Amino acid sequence: MAAQVKAYCYDGLMQYKLAEKYFLLMMAYYRNSDVPYLPAYGMYDIANFYVQQKKYSKAAYYLKDLHEGNFNLSRERDINLMRFKIDSAAGKTWSAIKYFQQYKRLNDSIFNATKSGQIEELQIKYATEQKERDLAFVTKDRQLQYEKANHATNARNITLIGIGMLLIVVGLLYNSYRINQKKTIEIDRKNKELSQLVSEKDSLLEEKEWLIKEVHHRVKNNLQIVMSLLQRQSSFINNKEALAAIRNSEHRMHSIALIHQKLYQSDSLMLVNMNDYINDMVGYLQECFDLGNRIRFEKLVADINFEVNVAVPMGLILNEAITNSIKYAFNGHRDGYIRIALEQTGENDYLLAIADNGRGLAVDIDLEKMNSMGFNLMRGLSKQLGGKLSVSNDHGLVIIIAVRTR
Incomplete structure (x- = not known):
């Protein structure tokens, strides 16, 4: 463990020879350790170090004994990315593409799992709030029914006690009061419903804007990935016409990626x-x-x-x-x-x-x-x-x- 910590420190201080020395000491200790998972984690760390140093053959030596299923999704994703870089450097295009596809699949799985958890949390929160609103509405309805019953009892007592014109006047006043009260309650209820609808509409609009920005961001990133693959492929091509065609394709994809970049960076989606846009395109060319x-x-x-x-x-x-x-x-x-x-x-x-x-x-x-x-x-x-x-x-x-x- 001490050798591993020292290796991390020297790597952070960019003293890579010392870092390599302690990574190798770490591996020697882990191979003789009784803890079964330590060698796999050690091989992951030293392979990652060699990939960062672009010593791909050394990195490949340690990655070849790593098996998927021994790590969590995040580390399996990183292992596929390292294998993609190693095979790309070695000119193994199809193998590199396979590892890159596995990397993207795992990365998307991690992203989808996170989003699913957030969506489930929002659904639970919404259901709880809805139950609270329903309970408040039922309580208020019972209170209104109770108040109406009280008013009916009072009106009946006044009718029995009152005589003549006093009974008529009181009845008219009471009737007017009930009408106004119902109107006030109805207006308040409709105002609350309207406020809730406006709030939900604003929330949906914000979510829609975020989703649209995320789509533009992903399209731009996917185009950048394709451009990077074309650039890497061009380094293995000697035919001038094929190389020119790849470069032209890169420029065309950049012109499209630049549009999606402008969209997700701007307030207008x-x-x-x-x-x-033209200023940025001219600068790029x-x-x-x-x-x-x-x-x-x-x-x-x-x-x-x-x-x-x-x-x-x-x-x-x-x-x-x-x-x-x-x-x-x-x-x-x-x-x-x-x-x-x-x-x-x-x-x-x-x-x-x-x-x-x-x-x-x-x-x-x-x-x-x-x-x-x-x-x-x-x-x-x-x-x-x-x-x-x-x-x-x-x-x-x-x-x-x-x-x-x-």
């Missing part, structure tokens, strides 16, 4: 601010292509918010147009610029323009017969938006998309 000051960007974007069904295809079109300009327009020149403009031209009409000062398209190219992946994607997305794609040469390439939203 349905609208994406295009000015902020500048960093990916390491542009520095070689290409300048001019952004003339109005303060426009689009729903997700418009923002996603718009983002993919922007990604394709800007990426194509960066890759093919300038041939290494350092004085290039790309202009991005988005404006509202009518109540539901918008105009998106991407232009550069590069070499443009060749004169003899027939746009109707152009069959590149990027151009077909932009053309299909423009139709999806109910818009029209226009491509021309004007001191460089100019792409204009007129969009009409519903």
Whole structure:
């Protein structure tokens, strides 16, 4: 136990050689221990240490003797994650994917178990409150019945005792009093019911907003995982065309992930601010292509918010147009610029323009017969938006998309 504690301390102090020494001492002690579970926990700790140090072969040595079922769900999840990292580093793609899927399944099981407990607790709390309200209502109803009986008895006694006009006046006053009291009770009851409905509505709206944010967050995280897998896969690919296709796919998925990130980070769960979105996209592409000051960007974007069904295809079109300009327009020149403009031209009409000062398209190219992946994607997305794609040469390439939203 002392060796294990020292190993943790040296690991925390980033003195990794000493940490490794005490982890090995710990394993030597645990293997000779009479406690049956200590070797498994020791192998878990030292394997985790080697994975953090990226010494995957050493980590694999200790993980190979670990069997699932000896740990709780959390540690089994972590063991599958370590095996995923080890097989990924070793180039065992299918094995890595299998362990990553097991990791995700266990992680989702832990998350679902936690949420189920919270939901059950809320249901019990709601049922208890409902019983308390029902009991209060029954008590109040009995009190009202008792009061009504008292009023009826008094009225009968007054009727028997009273004479003449006094009896009529008292009867009228009593009747008026009962009517007003019933109205007051009914108004109070309806006000309480209305307050309860408003409170429940607000609670449901807050829960709905939280669930929508959680969905956007999960979609963004899943896209990031796919992008990470593509990046890892690209490190094992030597074919330039295949590598370029993977990189293009990464950029496209990032343009979609960025939209979901904007949605769960903003107060509005349905609208994406295009000015902020385009700024972030341009910054990402500048960093990916390491542009520095070689290409300048001019952004003339109005303060426009689009729903997700418009923002996603718009983002993919922007990604394709800007990426194509960066890759093919300038041939290494350092004085290039790309202009991005988005404006509202009518109540539901918008105009998106991407232009550069590069070499443009060749004169003899027939746009109707152009069959590149990027151009077909932009053309299909423009139709999806109910818009029209226009491509021309004007001191460089100019792409204009007129969009009409519903």
